[in-house]
């Protein structure tokens with residue numbers, strides 16, 4: 086019931102460090118793990134500690150609007166860098182802003198397109214960061230749920246120069262209302278992050294941290310991930326099959342290899358915003374892909390989440406979506 090440590094509840098930090106080492110090849114000691122209220126706070130703290138107003142930061146184009154918001158609140162200048170089939174185009178980033186101070190990136194499962202960054206691009210990015218002294222803010226928000234292909238290790242695990250801030254969350258793997266996540270920071274930044282956290286909202290609820298630490302230590306967390314991976318695989322298959330049956334002439338599915346969402350590209354000329362609004366009226370949540378771009382894209386699309394939707398709802402939802410389109 087008393088005040089807790091700004092860095093987080095020690096048994097939870099230990100459990101997270103052990104889990105990240107085994108599952109994500111993150112190299113860290115528990116002392117480098119700080120518990121947050123989710124990725125959003127991890128991003129906010131990173132911006133506050135590492136970046137000054139008007140400094141340039143690369144962001145993925147398209148990219149996660151939440152990250153852009155956090156970075157913009159810190160007053161930094163966003164430099165959109167395109168994402169292609171290999172992930173962030175590092176060479177283009179260098180062309181646009183070689184001396185940027187940081188980059189925000191989702192290399193394991195790019196949000197929203199679902200691309201996995203190739204090894205070549207990872208090495209290029211690390212090399213650029215090392216040479217220019219830039220920070221890499223790695224958001225590994227849903228990498229637990231790889232549904233096909235081999236698991237991909239974190240960028241943090243490849244970093245030999247302490248340039249990567251690794252951000253994770255329990256929002257996807259558990260549930261968003263828990264509001265628990267973490268940042269893994271280089272050793273010499275632990276105190277600065279801890280001070281920033283203390284000044285913001287002191288610390289995360291000890292009760293939830295203690296319950297989660299037990300949940301992980303007693304093996305429930307690992308079992309939960311295994312069970313949910315099977316469930317999401319079934320739901321992903323149901324969604325892809327239903328789109329193929331009912332909307333193959335209108336929607337092209339991309340990025341369905343991992344996570345809990347996929348992108349369905351629309352034919353040129355159709356407005357994803359208009360379709361999304363129409364779908365919302367019919368009780369379907371389908372975020373417009375264009376909302377993840379800083380400039381309007383040539384092709385629109387819909388971001389379709391399937392984590393909380395069973396096969397029957399998916400079938401019914403796609404039938405209604407077809408009417409909207």
Ligand SMILES: Cc1ncc(COP(=O)(O)O)c(C=O)c1O
Nearest residue numbers: 123124125149196226254256266
């Ligand atoms: C790319 C990305 N990062 C992080 C999150 C989760 O944020 P938080 O941990 O603040 O709930 C999401 C949720 O949709 C996301 O898409």
